[in-house]
Structure formats: structure tokens, C-alpha cells
Amino acid sequence: MLNNEEILGRLEGIVGKGFVSNKPEERFIYARDPGASKPRSVDFVVMPRSTEEVQEIVRLANQVKMPVVPMGGGLTLSGLTIPVKAGLVMDLKRMDRILEVNEVSRYALIEAGVTTGKLLSHLKRHHPGLEPPLPDAPPSVTVAGNVLIHGSGYLSQRYGEYASMVNGLEVVLPSGEVARLGSCAVSGSWFARGPIPDLIGLFQSSFGTMGVVTKLAIQLFPRPAVREVVFGLLSDPKLIPGLALNLSASNLVEDVLLGMQDKPDWMKGNIFVMAYVTGDSEESVKQQVKSLKRVFRESQATHMEAPGKLRAVYLEKPIFASSTADFRKGGGFEYVGAHIPLEKIPDAYNIGAEISRRHGIPATLGSRMISGTHNIVMFFSYSFNRADPADVENAREALDETNRVVLELGGIPWKGELGAQKLLLGKMDPTYKKLLRSIRNLLDPNKIMNPGNWEEDD
Numbered sequence: 001m002l003n004n005e006e007i008l009g010r011l012e013g014i015v016g017k018g019f020v021s022n023k024p025e026e027r028f029i030y031a032r033d034p035g036a037s038k039p040r041s042v043d044f045v046v047m048p049r050s051t052e053e054v055q056e057i058v059r060l061a062n063q064v065k066m067p068v069v070p071m072g073g074g075l076t077l078s079g080l081t082i083p084v085k086a087g088l089v090m091d092l093k094r095m096d097r098i099l100e101v102n103e104v105s106r107y108a109l110i111e112a113g114v115t116t117g118k119l120l121s122h123l124k125r126h127h128p129g130l131e132p133p134l135p136d137a138p139p140s141v142t143v144a145g146n147v148l149i150h151g152s153g154y155l156s157q158r159y160g161e162y163a164s165m166v167n168g169l170e171v172v173l174p175s176g177e178v179a180r181l182g183s184c185a186v187s188g189s190w191f192a193r194g195p196i197p198d199l200i201g202l203f204q205s206s207f208g209t210m211g212v213v214t215k216l217a218i219q220l221f222p223r224p225a226v227r228e229v230v231f232g233l234l235s236d237p238k239l240i241p242g243l244a245l246n247l248s249a250s251n252l253v254e255d256v257l258l259g260m261q262d263k264p265d266w267m268k269g270n271i272f273v274m275a276y277v278t279g280d281s282e283e284s285v286k287q288q289v290k291s292l293k294r295v296f297r298e299s300q301a302t303h304m305e306a307p308g309k310l311r312a313v314y315l316e317k318p319i320f321a322s323s324t325a326d327f328r329k330g331g332g333f334e335y336v337g338a339h340i341p342l343e344k345i346p347d348a349y350n351i352g353a354e355i356s357r358r359h360g361i362p363a364t365l366g367s368r369m370i371s372g373t374h375n376i377v378m379f380f381s382y383s384f385n386r387a388d389p390a391d392v393e394n395a396r397e398a399l400d401e402t403n404r405v406v407l408e409l410g411g412i413p414w415k416g417e418l419g420a421q422k423l424l425l426g427k428m429d430p431t432y433k434k435l436l437r438s439i440r441n442l443l444d445p446n447k448i449m450n451p452g453n454w455e456e457d458d
């Protein structure tokens with residue numbers, strides 16, 4: 001067996017001296033994320049530049065039976081890139097090439113480290129008629145990290161959740177072999193996901209336990225000439241399902257966000273609605289806004305003329321939540337994301353607000369309609385002071401309680417931290433669980449890929 005210095009030497013031989021480290025300062029940074037998770041140990045940080053380098057690292061990890069944790073931006077907030085059983089964090093940000101933009105089939109073929117900010121600015125400059133799906137997350141997150149965790153964002157009401165917008169993947173399997181999934185498995189083009197048996201889903205929401213994605217093709221969409229946001233207020237969460245169904249039936253909206261916040265003070269006690277319409281001219285958008293106001297009225301939502309500053313913030317797509325999220329000293333926040341059936345959304349708002357207030361945290365709840373309102377993704381956000389361990393623990397308790405409530409409501413915690421994964425496994429159909437375990441054992445007999453995730457036992 002190789003010792004740590006020999007492993008370091010082998011990794012340096014693969015990626016070059018400047019791109020691997022086992023120094024305490026680097027291990028310190030990668031041992032934590034901005035959320036409420038406790039830090040955990042890291043042995044090495046490595047930054048490959050190519051698929052071949054990823055293959056060599058994975059083969060070495062197999063030889064020495066060392067865990068490998070793939071990382072993009074490391075910003076899920078739920079500790080997903082902090083190793084559970086130490087080992088090696090594979091930071092993919094150097095693999096940041098945009099390899100192809102196909103304007104006709106409308107997809108971009110990119111490496112796994114391409115950030116949402118980079119793809120957005122590349123398209124704005126070179127393909128201004130197209131735009132990518134983008135979460136309201138900082139621009140340093142990766143497109144891969146987002147679609148691999150079933151992310152969603154401003155195109156999701158109209159076109160679906162982002163995971164479904166993946167046309168193809170190149171994956172380094174735990175054995176070190178490279179697999180191509182989607183139309184690219186058969187064709188020279190990455191234009192579609194099928195029609196062949198769909199294996200792409202296996203790599204989504206599996207949190208790096210099935211392999212390392214090195215390339216992906218993501219769908220692109222026509223950039224509208226004009227986008228407008230219309231604000232409304234609902235007096236009671238009970239009214240949300242009716243509004244959501246009416247908005248969906250109207251076919252007017254590209255994106256709908258709802259929120260309930262105790263801060264700032266003027267927002268307290270109402271459900272805040274933001275509905276986005278798009279069009280090819282000011283005139284067509286004006287007409288749509290008129291129709292949208294009618295849908296609001298029919299759904300008992302009061303239209304609200306928003307202050308210009310607020311409108312500007314929310315017209316910026318993606319919205320950077322930092323401008324609205326931080327109401328507490330110490331700057332920390334984490335949220336339970338959850339997919340929840342529409343009929344349970346009123347309960348989710350009421351219970352979420354109650355959990356927040358009981359923990360002394362200003363309620364900050366939000367939701368986004370996705371896939372033509374066949375699904376709602378809900379955010380139960382808890383702020384905390386990073387410098388105060390008791391305050392962080394208080395947020396952790398609120399997060400854990402929320403995960404349990406989500407499951408009781410029939411929802412599914414999204415991008416769940418270890419505790420949420422265990423709760424999900426505890427409720428999962430036993431045959432589903434067995435199938436998942438069998439596939440994982442088959443692909444990864446040495447259990448090197450992000451071990452501890454999606455496992456019931458520590």
C-alpha cells in the first residue's frame with residue numbers, strides 16, 4: 001500500500017505539482033462549505049484538466065482504496081462536497097472548456113467545470129439569440145453541479161426541471177472507464193437524451209456516488225427580446241394552489257416564484273408572487289401583463305406595483321439571492337429544498353413559518369413552480385450567525401425538523417444532506433433501495449465514489 005507522500009507524488013505525476021495539495025490550509029477550506037454542516041476531514045485536493053487525468057486519478061484511488069468526492073462550485077449548502085470518509089476532493093473547475101454550441105439543435109457541449117457565469121457570458125457574446133437554464137445561485141456554481149442535483153430556475157415552469165434538459169453525459173466510471181450516455185452514445189451529435197434506455201438519470205441526485213461526469217450537453221433556449229416581472233400578493237397560503245393552476249392554464253408565464261418572509265417588515269404576513277412573462281416586443285409583453293393581471297384577480301391575488309429598485313433586482317436573471325437573503329449578523333444560511341405536491345404547499349408554508357419562529361429565525365420561505373406546475377420546489381431557509389456555534393446548531397435542528405415534516409407531507413427533500421438522505425432511505429421502497437445498492441456495488445466494488453452518501457449505515 002502506498003503512503004500519503006507516495007500518493008501525493010503519484011497525483012503530482014498526473015496533474016502537475018501546482019494542482020494537488022495535502023497542505024493543511026487547502027484541506028481546511030475543502031473540509032467545509034458555506035452551509036450549516038459540520039466540517040469533515042479531507043486528505044488531498046486535486047484539480048484535473050482532462051478526462052484522461054480524471055481516469056488516472058480514479059484508477060489510483062481504486063488501487064489505494066481512497067474515497068473520491070467530485071466537486072463543482074461546492075455551493076449546494078448541504079455539505080454534499082465535504083467528504084464523509086475523508087479521501088480526495090476532485091475539484092473540477094479547471095475543466096472549463098465550452099466545446100461546442102449548436103445553434104440549430106440548441107445545445108451546448110461543455111466540460112464539467114464550466115460555471116453558469118461562464119456559459120452565460122459566452123452565449124451573450126457569441127450566440128446572443130440563446131440562453132442557458134440558470135439557477136438563482138452565485139455565478140461560480142457549475143452547470144454540471146446544478147443539473148446533477150436536479151436544479152431548477154427561471155425556465156423551469158415553461159420547460160421543466162433542469163435535470164431533464166441534459167442531452168448527454170461523458171462519465172468516468174469508478175473503474176476508470178469512460179462511458180458516453182445519451183444520443184452521443186450512438187451518434188456524433190449530442191442533440192437528444194434518447195430514444196435508448198436512459199442511464200443518465202442514474203448519475204443525477206446520486207451525489208457523485210456513480211462516477212465523475214467530465215462532459216455534458218445542456219439544452220439552450222431562445223432568448224426573449226423582452227422580459228417583464230409582475231408582482232402580486234396573496235393573503236393566505238391556502239390560495240396558492242388555485243393561483244398556480246390558473247397561471248399554468250393561462251400559459252403566460254415563464255417562471256413563477258412565491259415567497260413568505262418575516263423580513264423586511266413590509267413583507268410579513270403576505271405571500272409575495274413574482275410572475276415572469278416574455279415576448280418578442282414591448283407591445284406583446286404589455287398585452288400579456290394585462291392578461292396576467294386578470295389571472296391574478298381571478299385567483300384572489302392583489303396586483304402590486306413594485307418599487308423600481310425591486311423590479312430591477314428581480315428582472316436580473318439569475319437573481320442573486322444574496323441581495324435579499326441575509327437578515328442576520330454572521331451571514332450564514334442554509335435551506336431545506338424540497339419537491340412537494342401542490343396540494344400540500346399551503347401546509348408547507350404554515351409549518352415552515354412555525355418552525356422558523358419557534359427557532360427564533362425570521363421566516364424565509366419560497367417556492368418555484370416547475371414543469372407546468374406538475375411539481376413545486378420549496379425552500380425553507382434558515383439564517384444563522386456563523387461565528388456562534390449555538391446559533392448554527394439551532395439552524396441544524398430547524399433543518400432536520402423540516403426534512404422530517406417534508407417527508408410527512410409526502411414531499412421529497414432535494415439535494416439533501418446526510419441526515420436527509422438517511423431519512424429518505426428509511427422511507428424508500430425496499431426493492432428500489434436494493435436495486436440502487438446492487439448497481440452501486442456493481443459499478444464501484446471498492447466503494448471509492450463519495451462513500452457515506454446514500455448509505456443507511458455510517
Ligand SMILES: Cc1cc2nc3c(=O)[nH]c(=O)nc-3n(C[C@H](O)[C@H](O)[C@H](O)COP(=O)(O)OP(=O)(O)OC[C@H]3O[C@@H](n4cnc5c(N)ncnc54)[C@H](O)[C@@H]3O)c2cc1C
Nearest residue numbers: 072073074075076135136137142145146151152207208213
Ligand atoms: C444563494 C444561493 C442560491 C441558490 N439558488 C438555487 C436555485 O435557484 N436553483 C437551484 O437549483 N439551486 C440553487 N442553489 C443551490 C446550488 O448552489 C446550485 O444548485 C448549484 O448549481 C450547485 O452547483 P455546484 O457546482 O455548486 O455543485 P457542487 O456543490 O459542487 O456539487 C453538487 C453535487 O454534485 C456532485 N458533482 C458535482 N460535479 C460533479 C461531476 N462533475 N461529476 C459527478 N458528480 C458531481 C457533487 O459531488 C455534489 O454531490 C443556490 C445556492 C445558493 C448558495
